[in-house]
Amino acid sequence: MQLAKPLARPRRQTLELVSRSWSWLFLLLLVIFFSLTGPGFLSFFNIQSIGSNMSSELIMALGQTFVIIAAGIDLSTGFIMGLAAVISAEVLTVLAASRLPLPLVIILGLLAGIIGGTIPGLINGIIIGRLRVPPFIVTLGMYGIAEGIAFLVEGGQPISVQVNGVGNLGNGYLLYYQSSAGFTFFNPPTGPHGAQLNGVVSLLPYPLIIMIIVLLVCHWLLSRTKFGQHTYAIGGNAEAALRAGIPVVRRTIAIYTLSGLLSAIAGVVYVLRFTNGAADAGNPLLLDSIAAVVIGGASLFGGEGTVIGTFIGALIIAVIQNGLVIIGVEPFWQYVAVGAVIILAVLVDQAKSRITA
């Protein structure tokens, strides 16, 4: 025993470190692998497009992070995203026909989508928090309700948004650089044409900027505020949280409302990027977004998880999807790969709880 002790301690610490940071290591390995095998994977353009492509999924996953840490689950995020997208597209289309100034049309259109997606989240929260119905059931019900309403608004066909500026907001960049013109904001330099355009470097696509802002705000909320602390407490031991005087009902409502809000923002980002609103814009992202949270180290039993973890989780999924396309693997293998990573994540989590118990 006395001999074993000094050896056991560093080994335990190493194991703990590996289990805590395995997702970073895994991401690093993926990046190394794809940089060696996929031409152009590590290019500036590709890295930024990974960021743009994962924006909606990550924003949705961030809401799910709060929900899962509070020992809940939100199955309605996908169709809430779709609902927000179609409402936003519809309002944009209707308002564009009016005499309102263009910036106001865009602001109102996006706001309508965000409000339209936050309300179902609020309803989820009230039913779960106040009426104590299990979140799985409530959000499954809301999944159907949001799906139905989204398709009704859409009318069976994605709503194409023909409003100037919307596409630019979703696909434009904040900064452009060209050797002769230097840096320009918002628009590419006006001079170069044709072949010269190839020399323009575009920096910071808007969806990436929105994603980073949401990411930072969520990180701050979860790790630095009373709200974040209470989210962990509710997930860790709801009974203890209640006895300690934490307003559990109010916090629960806020958590599901936040999830709805973030899903709605994801839907609005979708409208900006694809200039249309589709009812099923978000549902394919539901499982991947939950996967991102789990890969990021959150426990489905609640109480564990971080925003940075979810970010890494979403990045792993995005890198796998992007990388497999670049190296020319059939796209269906993406599902297999992401599925395998989810199971791996849970295995690591179990090993971790054995080590730290």
Add this chain to the structure above:
Amino acid sequence: MATRQPVLQVKDLFKHFGGLVAVDHVSLEVYPGEVVGLLGDNGAGKSTLIKLVSGVYRPDGGRIIYNGQEAAFSSPMDARQQGIETIYQDLALCENLDAPANIFLGREPIRHRLGIFRELNRAYMEREARQVLDQLDIHIPDLRRPIRQLSGGQRQAVAIARAVYWNARLMIMDEPTAALSIPEQRKVLQLVRTLRERGVPVLIISHNLRDAFEVADRIIVMRRGRKAGERITSATNDNEVVGLIVGAEQEAAEQEA
């Protein structure tokens, strides 16, 4: 002792659940700076009695006088706010959070960043937690570890530290040594003595005689909802108390009659 005012005075307390009388006209007092052991077999009414005192249940009859005033607690939170801290067997801690977070659970201090951002004041929480743990002579090397990784005794100590930090004026402990190893039991009992030295009265529930004899100044025995007897610890012995718990004397008396 008669000249001092009791912190807690229970008079003729009565509680029934349907036809089952759980607490049958029980009276007791707890004075400042004393440890009272509440003993009894399973189902003797100990837990119901303390739930009446800590605001979980409402009494069906009798009075609870706390700090000289008639008390009617509407909830455990209400009782806590008035200084009655109860430490349950399940501790009511969030095991995924660290010790400072648990000590400040539900009462987190806030600081303002740049005027508008309301943030948790982690530094203050850690400083205060360290201080109260030191005062109670509780050693937790790494305060940032989730308390899941602490021993059962350390967790018990965190629960006690929380009560002390928030100025408990009466501490109720429900089986504080259950499920602890022997050295940890000793540590917890030591904490009870520390509380007494600090003038915090403790009502400790146990069905472990050794615990009671080790820390209690007075022992109150309950049996079938009634107070079976009350003894000064130094003036009684195991046999007498066991007799009260199982009702031997009473039965003997009944047989004689």
